[in-house]
Amino acid sequence: MLASAALNREPELPSSPKLVALLLTELGRPEPDLRRTSQLFGADPALAMRLLRLANAVHREDTRGVISVAQALALLPTDGLRPLAEQAALASGPTAVPGLSLPQFWRFSLQVAKLARALAASVRQNQAVAYTAGLVHAVGELVLHAGPQEDMASVNLIAGVCDVRRAKLQQRMLGTSYAEVGAALAQQWQFPGPLVDALRYQIAPFDNDVYEPLAGLVHLAAWRARAQESGFDDRALATSFPGEVGLALGLDIDMVLQQDPIDWSGGHVDA
Structure with a gap:
């Protein structure tokens, strides 16, 4: 696809x-x-x-x-x-996208936005832009779930929306990922190039011909949020940390992990 x-x-x-x-x-x-x-x-x-x-x-x-x-x-x-x-x-509606827990998706997107903003402040990047990119980074999920249900059902069975394997699994099983679909939508809606590139290359920031720091910030923020949701221990955190992306931004694992802890206990969406 x-x-x-x-x-x-x-x-x-x-x-x-x-x-x-x-x-x-x-x-x-x-x-x-x-x-x-x-x-x-x-x-x-x-x-x-x-x-x-x-x-x-x-x-x-x-x-x-x-x-x-x-x-x-x-x-x-x-x-x-x-x-x-x-x-x-x-x-709108909590069941508007079959197969996807929208409350979880909304909370996760908001948390990635907050983490991206905090990381941007640490490296003197535009915080408002980083927040927005983090907020919409997974909007492609909404588009994919609106397609053939059997395709996404197979993906969801193996890896939930917060699973660190999500994008690679979608690429292997569907031939595309939420990152590519979100970027395609942003491009279709005439969003600025840096935001389109941040969405497209958030999974692999160095695949772009010209490295976009915004993609790196979203990558690190999403890793932090997914690692927290997956309950990674110290070993898993150390082995999964995207060190090259952090190095390009001047952020080590301790700096990324020192961001505000993620509270997944609440049943509401922050406003």
Whole structure:
């Protein structure tokens, strides 16, 4: 399967119903709170994707493109945001993607975003861009799960969405991965090149002709989150740490592991 083949129809990207309801309430106020609005768009991968799509379509003349949630909200008028939330409401629901635990997917995506932002701060990269890339890094999963269910069922049976083997297993069994599909969607929606490259090369940052530090940050953040979810002990952490990626960014394993611990006990999505 080619990544583009997974996009043969407009993908319906589901958002957290709770976040969409809160966003609609906020945008329904006479003067929506911009900080709260930013928090809500920045807490959900699908909302962030919709926002970036609109911003890049409206500001197509800007050759640099719109690459973060914060930048998009700074450029778009507030009254143009409600239709996005209304569209998200139509596609949302905890069971909107068969075979995928959306609450787990939302929590995991948010955690990778937070870790990417923290790592970016450590190496003086743009924190808002790193956060956005981490938030949408696995959006390709939503597209893949909208395809033939038997394909993804076989993958899910072996490796869950947080499994460190996930991308390689998808590549072997499907001929593509969530990283490639997410990058194809971002490219189709005219996202900036650095963000497209970060999504495409997040699994293997050095495969790109020109190394993109953003891909390295997402790679390390996802490794940290997956290792935590998998309950890696010290030995497993040491042997699985992507040392070359860390070296390129000036980050060793201790620096990556010192980021805020991950709390998977909560049953809600942060807002």
